[in-house]
Amino acid sequence: MNLILLEPSDFLSxxxxxxxxxxxxxxxxxxxxxxxxxxxxxxxxxxxxKGLVTRLDETQLELEVSLTTDAPPAxxxxxxxALPRPKMLRRTLQHACTLGVSRIVLVNAVRVEKSFWQxxxxxxxxxHEQLVLGLEQARATQLPEVLLRxxxxxxxxxxxxxxxxxxxxxxxxxxxxxxxxxADERPVTLAVGPEGGFVPYEVDKLMxxxxxxxxxxxxxxxxxxxxxxxxxxxxx
Amino acid sequence: MNLILLEPSDFLSxxxxxxxxxxxxxxxxxxxxxxxxxxxxxxxxxxxxKGLVTRLDETQLELEVSLTTDAPPAxxxxxxxALPRPKMLRRTLQHACTLGVSRIVLVNAVRVEKSFWQxxxxxxxxxHEQLVLGLEQARATQLPEVLLRxxxxxxxxxxxxxxxxxxxxxxxxxxxxxxxxxADERPVTLAVGPEGGFVPYEVDKLMxxxxxxxxxxxxxxxxxxxxxxxxxxxxx
Numbered sequence: 001m002n003l004i005l006l007e008p009s010d011f012l013s014x015x016x017x018x019x020x021x022x023x024x025x026x027x028x029x030x031x032x033x034x035x036x037x038x039x040x041x042x043x044x045x046x047x048x049x050k051g052l053v054t055r056l057d058e059t060q061l062e063l064e065v066s067l068t069t070d071a072p073p074a075x076x077x078x079x080x081x082a083l084p085r086p087k088m089l090r091r092t093l094q095h096a097c098t099l100g101v102s103r104i105v106l107v108n109a110v111r112v113e114k115s116f117w118q119x120x121x122x123x124x125x126x127x128h129e130q131l132v133l134g135l136e137q138a139r140a141t142q143l144p145e146v147l148l149r150x151x152x153x154x155x156x157x158x159x160x161x162x163x164x165x166x167x168x169x170x171x172x173x174x175x176x177x178x179x180x181x182x183a184d185e186r187p188v189t190l191a192v193g194p195e196g197g198f199v200p201y202e203v204d205k206l207m208x209x210x211x212x213x214x215x216x217x218x219x220x221x222x223x224x225x226x227x228x229x230x231x232x233x234x235x236x
Numbered sequence: 237m238n239l240i241l242l243e244p245s246d247f248l249s250x251x252x253x254x255x256x257x258x259x260x261x262x263x264x265x266x267x268x269x270x271x272x273x274x275x276x277x278x279x280x281x282x283x284x285x286k287g288l289v290t291r292l293d294e295t296q297l298e299l300e301v302s303l304t305t306d307a308p309p310a311x312x313x314x315x316x317x318a319l320p321r322p323k324m325l326r327r328t329l330q331h332a333c334t335l336g337v338s339r340i341v342l343v344n345a346v347r348v349e350k351s352f353w354q355x356x357x358x359x360x361x362x363x364h365e366q367l368v369l370g371l372e373q374a375r376a377t378q379l380p381e382v383l384l385r386x387x388x389x390x391x392x393x394x395x396x397x398x399x400x401x402x403x404x405x406x407x408x409x410x411x412x413x414x415x416x417x418x419a420d421e422r423p424v425t426l427a428v429g430p431e432g433g434f435v436p437y438e439v440d441k442l443m444x445x446x447x448x449x450x451x452x453x454x455x456x457x458x459x460x461x462x463x464x465x466x467x468x469x470x471x472x
């Protein structure tokens with residue numbers, strides 16, 4: 001936890017915050033903070049700054065906060081991701097959020113096992129938890145939007161054109177000539193397939209929607225490795 | 237498993253291979269292959285090619301192999317990594333190997349918990365297993381060299397100068413002005429600290445050894461995210 005992420009409901013007054021639960025325990029047990037100490041804090045979707053510990057005991061943490069600095073801006077990037085298996089889903093949500101993705105669309109694909117859609121990790125609260133962990137790691141505050149789309153074809157045909165309008169549209173695909181470029185001045189919409197890749201029909205549908213296939217070299221990367229490699233290539 | 241990695245001891249003759257255990261079960265249960273089918277194979281530290289299934293049953297897999305293509309070359313990259321916590325160690329070894337790192341030095345640092353050095357995942361066979369999984373994922377064959385160095389100072393003072401001679405030497409460090417560059421024509425030696433970073437003394441010692449500190453932007457990345465981002469920035 002490189003930043004304590006605050007939500008509006010945590011505030012007792014304009015500058016006074018009271019925390020209980022996970023964040024309070026973390027500050028108590030991991031940071032082993034004491035009254036008088038300053039911690040890095042940030043307001044969800046807001047600024048970052050310092051929180052002076054005014055009280056910390058077994059049940060609560062109180063901070064006097066001063067938010068003075070803009071948080072790192074989110075990347076102008078929508079990530080369209082074939083739903084990964086549950087264990088990898090949690091890590092991938094965290095990593096994508098840490099890296100600064102603005103919007104994540106979890107979409108179905110032929111090679112996505114149907115059972116993956118049943119995981120409790122797709123519940124709104126569970127997704128929110130992973131995103132918060134990602135922001136706390138990054139020392140950032142901008143919460144990405146997450147959309148779930150269980151049907152590939154209606155999503156790509158009916159919704160994607162408006163979603164990706166005006167952006168640089170890329171689909172990661174190992175069997176293509178074009179290496180992944182750096183981002184140009186437009187926002188980016190990046191589609192990443194499941195383990196085993198999008199099937200040709202899916203790649204064709206994305207190409208019809210204006211997506212260019214790009215590869216990452218001769219090595220085949222896991223989704224959780226490919227996502228940071230692609231984001232680095234595009235934005236870092 | 238995007239490639240079945242063969243070792244010399246698997247060969248019955250110049251072209252005939254018999255497998256039992258993990259690889260045989262994977263081909264039987266996951267690939268659900270049948271006699272007559274062709275699978276992608278590669279020889280450890282050698283070429284890749286095709287294996288024709290000549291026999292597959294509950295106990296063994298036999299392949300007639302033909303190795304015809306050079307495997308993707310390993311990256312001219314030595315990764316010096318402060319020993320991560322055991323769970324992350326396994327993933328990081330796999331990811332680094334998938335990405336093509338030639339040599340991995342696991343080194344101690346102030347912020348590495350002493351207990352991490354006790355993990356069974358540091359045994360030679362356990363490391364080898366993770367590297368093999370990384371190669372099978374990548375469809376590559378070049379096994380990285382892995383060195384364990386439990387003492388930071390003697391490693392950096394006595395061994396590192398020869399190890400990194402002639403290479404571009406970088407240490408990932410959030411508190412610096414210089415962004416991570418692309419690799420120049422030299423090999424790269426890249427040092428990545430533990431969660432929480434190298435302490436100033438360690439950064440100073442690396443700088444004395446010729447390392448330049450480079451950052452990855454305002455977000456603080458986990459080691460497992462930072463490594464693919466850095467490798468992408470340097471080589472992709």
